[in-house]
Structure formats: C-alpha cells, structure tokens
Amino acid sequence: MFFRQAFEEFQIVATSWRYSKHRSDQLFFAVADFDNAPGVFEFLHLETAPAIVHVSPKGSIKQSDYMDIMISGFSSEAIVRWIFGTTQIQIRIFRPPSYTGTILLALFMSLGAAVLYFRRISLDCLYNRSLWSAISLGVILCAISGQVYNHIRGPPLFHAPPPNGEIKAFIYDGSDYQFVAETFIVMILYIGCSGGILLMTEVGSTTDPTKRKVCTISGIALFIISVNFILSIFRRKYHGYPYGLFFR
DSSP: OHHHHHHHHHHHHHHHHHTOTTOOTTOOOOOOOTTTOHHHHHHTTOOSSSOOBOOOTTOOOOGGGBOOHHHHOSOHHHHHHHHHHHHOOOOOOOOOOOOHHHHHHHHHHHHHHHHHHHHTOOOGGGGOHHHHHHHHHHHHHHHHHTHHHHHHHOOOSSBOOTTTOOOOBSSOSSSSOOOHHHHHHHHHHHHHHHHHHHHHHGGGGOOOHHHHHHHHHHHHHHHHHHHHHHHHHHHHHSTTOOOOSSOO
C-alpha cells in the first residue's frame, strides 16, 4: 500500500510535467524497481524504498539530492515543492478527475426518487427541521474534517511503514498530507465543539437550576477541551504555531 501510493503520486507529477506547456529537456522522470534493476539502487546508494532522488546531468549525487519523504511526505505537492527547491523548475499538478462517485450518487438518487414516486411514500419527514439540521451538520463535519481529501487522495489509515507494518503515528507530522485516522480524530473533536455549544444553548430552554448548571459547566468544559486538542493537532502539523490553551 505504501509503495503503491508513493508510485501513484510520483506518476502524477511525471504525467503533469509530460503534458505541461513548459516542458523541456532539463528534467526527466524515471522509475527503478529493485528486483529488475538492483544496480541502480547500488549506484544511488539506496538501502530502503520508496525513495526519490535527483541525479544531475554530471551524475553526481549530494545529500540534498535525496528527498526526505519521512518528513516532507510523498504527496505530489510535496514532490513538486522539493523539485522546485532542487532544480528551480516549477511543475503544476494536474490530477485526473474521477466521476465514479458522481455517477453512483446520481444513480442512487434516481432510484430513491423512483421508489418514493411509485410507492407513494409520505414525504412529511422532509419538512422536519431536525432532520435537515442533522444532515447539514454531518455534511459540514465531513467537509471540514478532511473526508473529501480522503476521497480524492486515498491516504492510508495510519502511518505503518514496512517491513513489519508497526503503527508509528495516527497524525501526519506535516501540513501537506494526512491519514484517514487523523481526519476521524479531527471530526470527533469538531463534534465535541458542536456538542459543547449545544449544551450551553440548552441552558435557556430549562428553568431547573441544577440542569442549567450542569449544561453550562459540561458545555464549557467540552468546548474548551475539544478546542485545545484541535490546537494541539494544528501545532503538530504547522510547526512554530505559538498559540494554545491549557495543555500541549
């Protein structure tokens, strides 16, 4: 999985450069497999894979010619930034569109509309404000937590590098990539923020002093804790971010 994703991201960069109007003979892309070309790995002094290396026309390789994918990641955007920093060549990424999700969504919506029409099912539930509020909140949480990114990029669930596949991290240490587990953690924290606000708004709907006190304290505590963890994740991904709350 790790190798396939790195290869796909590298291939996107190579294809973008191939069809770029600024393409020139200053930059070429190549892929080497250890099973078929072990001599290439020996020449590049590589002992692990995947690896991305810049080889100058003179054939000399410096330490800065090796991309540190453990820090920068292997997303196409990270590769493009590294290429620009190494060669001063700017590449614009072009990702192939995927219409599978759109087609399936349209198909299921059409089938649902047909079932509702022919079965004469009551549509009174569509006028329920709570239903639409829950749907809207779910869509917003999916959007701001990174689920759209997961659908487009297909990142791994967590960081478990080969060969033993031991879990190293659930949160990617950088701003240009993320794991699936990370997006669900962020979603849970956003749900905590929303729940805290809802608890605080419930104070005005009751006259029971005990319930008002419980809702107020619980809402404030849940909101502050959730925001604090969100800031902690943000600081981990954006190094040098100075702000935080009670704990880091």
